[in-house]
Amino acid sequence: MLDFSAFYAQLAQNKLHRWLETLPAQLANWSKEALHGDFKQWQKVITNLPPTSASQIELKQQVQFGTAEDISAGQAQQIRYLLQQLKPWRKGPFNIHGIEIDTEWRSDFKWHRVLPHISALKGRTVLDVGCGSGYHLWRMRGEGADFVVGIDPSQLFYAQFQAIKHFNPDPAVNLIPIGIDEMPPLKQFDTVFSMGVLYHRRSPLDFLQQLKNQLRPGGELILETLVVEGDEHTVLVPGERYAKMRNVWFIPSVAALTHWLSRLGFSQVRLVDLNQTSLAEQRKTDWMDNESLIDFLDATDHSKTIEGYPAPLRAVIIANN
Template sequence: MAISWFNQFYKYIADTELSPWLEVLPAQLAHWEKAQLHGDFAKWRKLISKLPATKVTHLELKNAVEMGTSDDIDDYTQRQITGLLQQFKPWRKGPFNVHGIHIDTEWRSDWKWQRVLPHLAPLAGKTVLDVGCGSGYHLWRMRGEQAKTVIGIDPSQLFLMQFQAIKHFNPDPNVHLLPIGVEDLIPLKAFDTVFSMGVLYHRRSPIDFLTQLKSQLRAGGQLVLETLVVEGDENTVLMAGDRYAQMRNVWFLPSTAALTVWLSRLGFKNIKVVDVAATTTDEQRRTDWMDSLSLADFLDPKDPTKTIEGYPAPIRAILTAEL
């Protein structure tokens, strides 16, 4: 089944500026699919095949991600869809609303989008890439801004399955998620906007990562970068120890000034810090759709300005830059 998802994408890009991707991508994705023999992949594919066909009378992507209303289906079908979607827990990025079923995700990703949106170059008619897109919530919001082609990449099999479960109710041929990492990308230099939100601090080599993002942009394109930061001057970079807020794979947390220097050294222009905000336990929290530990469990109970390891509590910044 997954191969058919990818075949649709191959046909979609065959006559576009993204066609050079076809030299490597089919082999990469075939290799990825063969590697998914462990875990829940087969079970999740079956669950997606059980999602009922429904008539979607309402589609909202501009102000939220809503597909259908409760009036489109009967109570039995709504319970059926709810039960199937709950088997894809944990749902981390959202929220989504499917036929009146509110998928209340761990993150209020809509809040992040509202911080990002005022600073975007117009997306209408554009080709955009979201690196580390998770389950694809922001892909739908980008499409809601009339982007022509929306592509997300993220190697997680669960995120792909969550995306496909949502796309079942809106099979938009212009929105795609590919289960690959940024290191698998060839330099396409074809995207008008490249987003990377919540990824930089997970990379062992942040300069290499930023270089990879740059190699996807066309001349004059916009980079939208959101990441954890710390307060400080252009020389301030925190390298976390074994864990940061209980996350093992956190490496470098620069100040916004240091990050600006990094981007400038790589040749980006018109670099702007457009938003800085502390992450709150209202924005990232435990829900019925993500019922394991969340931010409140990762902060010092006596001093919420610090993580339980003693580092500064999460602060996120959004930067934009042009090529």
């Protein structure tokens, strides 16, 4: 069974201690299910990663743990081979001892769009809902967050996070493999991020309420999601697929999303960024060799998805609890 005891010990000493009423049983169940199939093999990959010492750690400009000079050529070859066993790598990039994990998404692009608009993270307790393999957790820590928790139930994302954390075992950065539905209303996080999740939820208003339930009074929500153009009544509900994704349910306009947040009791709701997803930000790489954005767009008109819907347009909205 996976060992989360160090995380529990931290919770017992901080303002999230009430989470201990439910979390250990949930993670015990998750661990039992995870120890089957591919996850067992991914754990072997992580166990085989060589011990290293990072002479340099960089989290402000990029996520970099160590330099090429810290390890031998043989170790570099071993690390690269093992990390590639955890493909596809979708969110990043990461630099591990000079090894560039060139992920499908340049998540640093998104971070640079978000960062200028948020309250300072220094000293804050932060939650990232749907954090993937945890790239943004490290960037949040780099901005001085005191305690960073990401949640995402994906077994592969958790294994990838474990692999990256092997090279920088910072106890303040944690990924917990559960979904938001399993979290009690802690109402203690200073900042809650949710980036690229809302459109995957069948009940978007319930999801926004769940995010609100994690924030302390006056806390800040950073919401990044797909949107469409239109007024406060405009919401796209795609057919079976949107950009080849099956699990896309609601894509609201900025005005509609602002209205939803206001109805739920958020204040100071404001749009801070609107960005058309580019082929430079999401693309196929050696670390993610499946289909990517170019395959999801109309071949003759990149303003449309392959199904004929508006191409991905992403908004960042900030609101206060």
